[in-house]
Amino acid sequence: MTISYNGDISSSRTFSFLRIICRWKGSIWKSVFVELLSWVIMYYVIMASYRYFMSEYQRRLFAKFAQYSNATIDYLPLTFMLGFFVSIVVDRWKNIFANIGFIDDAAIYISAVFLGQEEKPLQMRRNVLRYMVLTQVLVLRDISLQVRKRFPSLDSIVNAGFMMPHERQLMDVVTDKYNRYWLPIHWACSLAQQAKVAGYIAGDAQTSNVLREIIEFRSCLQVLCNYDWVPVPLAYPQVVFMAVRMYFMLCLICRQFLYPGDTVTRTVYTMIDLKIPVMTILQFIFYMGWLKVAEALLNPLGEDDDDLECNYIIDRNATIAMYLAGPCNGVVPEQKADCFSFGFTPLYSEEASNQTIHPLIGSAATIMPDLVSNTRMVPKNDDDTSSTYSGNTVRNMKNMFGLRNRFKSICNKKKRTVKPTGSKRYDSNTQSTQITNVSGSVPITLEPENLQPSSPTVGMASNITLISCGLDDDKNERVI
Template sequence: MTINYNKEIMTSHPWTFFLLLFKWKGSIWKAVYMETIIFLICYGIISVIYKTAMGESSQRVFESVVRYFDKRLSYIPLEFVLGFFVTTVVNRWTKLYQTIGFIDNVGLMANLYVRGATEKARIYRRNIMRYCELVQVLVFRDMSMRTRRRFPTMETIVAAGFMNKHELELYNSYDTKYNSKLGTKYWIPANWALCMTYKARKDGYIESDYFKAQMEAEIRTWRTNIEWVCNYDWVPLPLMYPQLVCLAVNLYFLVSIVARQLVVEKHKIVDEVDVYFPVMTFLQFIFYMGWLKVIDVMLNPFGEDDDDFETNALIDRNITVSDG
């Protein structure tokens, strides 16, 4: 579910953002704690081996390796790779949120243009809204495991009232070789909604062709927005892009396990804190690994992470709007 913290930052105080650091659900701490523990354990094991188990000659060799990697660690362009990828993913996430599908405008248009207090006028309005919402349900159940569990079969969609039995038979009668992945059947209910506007105009419940065109334009906008969501799921970012980012971050800290070891020279007095705990390396790990986790969460917001889109809640909201 999406973690809402707007109440905590409603009023600006010096400690406002500091208090957010103590949240756990959806936090950076929850995202990176396991990787951090593994990193510190590996770092500590190597440090103990270096200081207690190695002979003097082996220590000199190890110290040479540490200096070699430490001087060349900056060869991995971590900031550039992460920064550019985060920008791409955030822009993609923003576009998905903008097109995810809030049915309010369709509902406003249906109530404004499909006029009448009769039962038939009400059925026209209700069917237009139901068919539009059906488009969203069909798309979401193939993108979100939460929605798929809610509607595991087409029969459950019928049972929920989004589709009648005869409509399911008609829907299944359309056959195309691209059914599964390209989702060419998702848009059949949108066509049904457009047919409803045509019939409503023919029966006089829509007063003019202009009103009918406006209603149809809103339905097309709704379908186009849902299609954008579907297309983003169908065509993800090229695989090599997230592979490169993941490889860069993990290799950087794999090398850091050795490169950031503090070399103890017997002829010098060692008074650095990092002898006992790699403070700055630890902070750097939190920041960069946290950056990677932000990408991981936002790359596909239709999963089951704490901050992923609540598709079922959105469907329920749109149902409430449709019934209003």
């Protein structure tokens, strides 16, 4: 039932959108037609009652209620509720479709590692895949109405060939109150283990991979069961469905044309007597169509036009599984030299040969052509703007915290008098620190030139003298 329209929008031409808008099956027109027709009929019934059958007093009361409804109708947050609700429903729809269960990967791998063309390995290989399809049938017939109509009972599954009569008897032996989806999966895993013991599967790694493919297929079906078991909380769709429909029920009254003598204040609905409420009809189509999208996607396993083709998926999985397990198993074409052995030249049809192809080229590849040959390569300049930026940042921080004047007064002094009292000497040989006291206080004048290195040679000194400085005293003298 899925409606495909990708062929109609293969190119974005000027009027290509008309191909989609003019379609009926699965369209917005089909979704809202009945409700829109009912709404229009009710609108004209109320219009006739107001204009021809009400007294003057009744018209005034009707006009007051219409004006009040029109002033307060925007209290219903339709856009927010619909947008959030549709996003939740679309996420559920994507997850259900991603876990619908395609058997291709499992069938290809089982056909590749399940060896043997004799009757017994062939039958075991087919049965493993058939049990997987049987599990899918049992799950979908409980959560999809279209599959339920196809297989109304277990006998119909036996008649369709997905389950044998003796397998039905084994399934009837399990009389628990829970679903028995796990039983065919158990048969498939046990059969794969028996094939390993019989030597039809090469090793333990291959057997483990076969079991993993079976379990992953079962996990996808379990996701479908979980979504069917726990839907969106009932209160949320109730709120959204009622809000949209109550909104347009109020529009039946507040969007009527009102006679100027019946209204207290002049509104847009008393200016022009439009016999057809064009803007309200457009609003109904868009909002109700938006709601119908959510209603259709809320259960993608139903019978709507855009619901998933569950019966097709079952038929496809069964066909592919039987072909890979039987006629196509181990069949490889005869290996011959192909036409590309002596060079590969891509070929096109005459119609497609004139099409423009945009190859994979980097966005910066054509900015500077490769014709530049005299490019001089030099070392990188050490002057980095990051150091300047860091220095400016430190100065700004000093100014911000009020330390500018303190640093300025210290840096502007040409000479500084300090009193040496002691020093710490670090011996690199013994890796210990020795403290030497200096007797007496001899003023030492620190000139800028005294701070320059005496030799341009840079090396590692064996003895390093560390000077610990105290705080400034009243005479701007530092004590060492």
